[in-house]
Amino acid sequence: MKHVSRYPLSISLLHWLLAVALIGNLIIGWMLDDREDLLALHKSIGIVILGLVSVRVANRLRVRRRLPPSTNPAGTPAYLAEKTAHHLLYVLMIAIPLLGWMKTNAAGHVASCFGLFSLPTLLPKSHELSHWLGELHALAAYGLAALVGLHVLGALAHRVLKSENILPRILPFTRRVEQKMPTSDRG
Ligand code: HEM
Numbered sequence: 001m002k003h004v005s006r007y008p009l010s011i012s013l014l015h016w017l018l019a020v021a022l023i024g025n026l027i028i029g030w031m032l033d034d035r036e037d038l039l040a041l042h043k044s045i046g047i048v049i050l051g052l053v054s055v056r057v058a059n060r061l062r063v064r065r066r067l068p069p070s071t072n073p074a075g076t077p078a079y080l081a082e083k084t085a086h087h088l089l090y091v092l093m094i095a096i097p098l099l100g101w102m103k104t105n106a107a108g109h110v111a112s113c114f115g116l117f118s119l120p121t122l123l124p125k126s127h128e129l130s131h132w133l134g135e136l137h138a139l140a141a142y143g144l145a146a147l148v149g150l151h152v153l154g155a156l157a158h159r160v161l162k163s164e165n166i167l168p169r170i171l172p173f174t175r176r177v178e179q180k181m182p183t184s185d186r187g
């Protein structure tokens with residue numbers, strides 16, 4: 001039996017598009033201070049991210065039967081760490097823009113995307129809620145940054161500790177690597 005040991009193209013493209021957008025919006029978030037122009041840009045990019053994450057989740061469900069098996073043996077600590085990290089990354093990718101949207105509403109504003117359209121208002125104006133949602137949004141953003149750091153370290157660990165390059169698995173437009181799997185019906 002043959003299996004393709006890389007992710008489908010749609011998974012790779014969305015992975016890198018969102019990696020750039022998320023890291024970019026983290027950096028803009030930390031540069032905000034009281035700059036209204038940057039805040040509008042930050043919210044707009046965040047709303048685009050929320051849309052792209054929805055597409056990513058739907059796409060992942062669509063191709064779930066075509067995903068390459070993990071390089072970590074099932075049940076090992078490395079396998080559990082990998083699955084937990086990937087699930088948590090998804091949770092944060094969804095929670096962060098939702099918290100930002102709710103914080104904006106609680107602060108008495110509508111969440112507008114590049115002035116083209118606005119998201120529905122989810123919450124009434126509340127100073128206290130706005131404060132706590134802002135804190136949660138910031139905390140979750142720090143969590144995402146830390147987890148992305150661990151995620152990259154994980155990929156590096158495969159390279160250094162196991163002499164295994166897993167990066168091509170998620171790179172778009174690399175040549176497909178076909179591997180022969182041991183078969184039980186040989187001979
Ligand atoms: C915000 C940034 C990032 C997020 C949210 C993220 C998230 C994810 C997720 C959820 C997966 C699992 C596949 C999927 O469901 O899409 C994945 C796979 C992967 N990511 Fe990232 N990633 C980010 C940045 C990076 C960076 C900077 C690298 C560079 C080393 C990287 C390397 C990989 C690799 C090599 C895989 C494949 C793992 C495997 O062998 O199965 N990621 N990433």
Ligand code: HEM
Nearest residue numbers: 025026029030043046047049096097100101111134138141
């Ligand atoms: C996934 C995308 C997003 C990321 C990674 C992100 C990240 C950040 C970061 C790092 C900060 C600075 C936090 C701090 O240290 O004080 C911030 C602030 C903020 N973000 Fe986001 N954000 C995202 C999406 C959004 C969205 C969609 C909205 C609203 C529509 C939003 C609204 C805000 C607001 C209003 C602040 C200022 C918070 C305050 O002053 O307490 N963000 N964001």
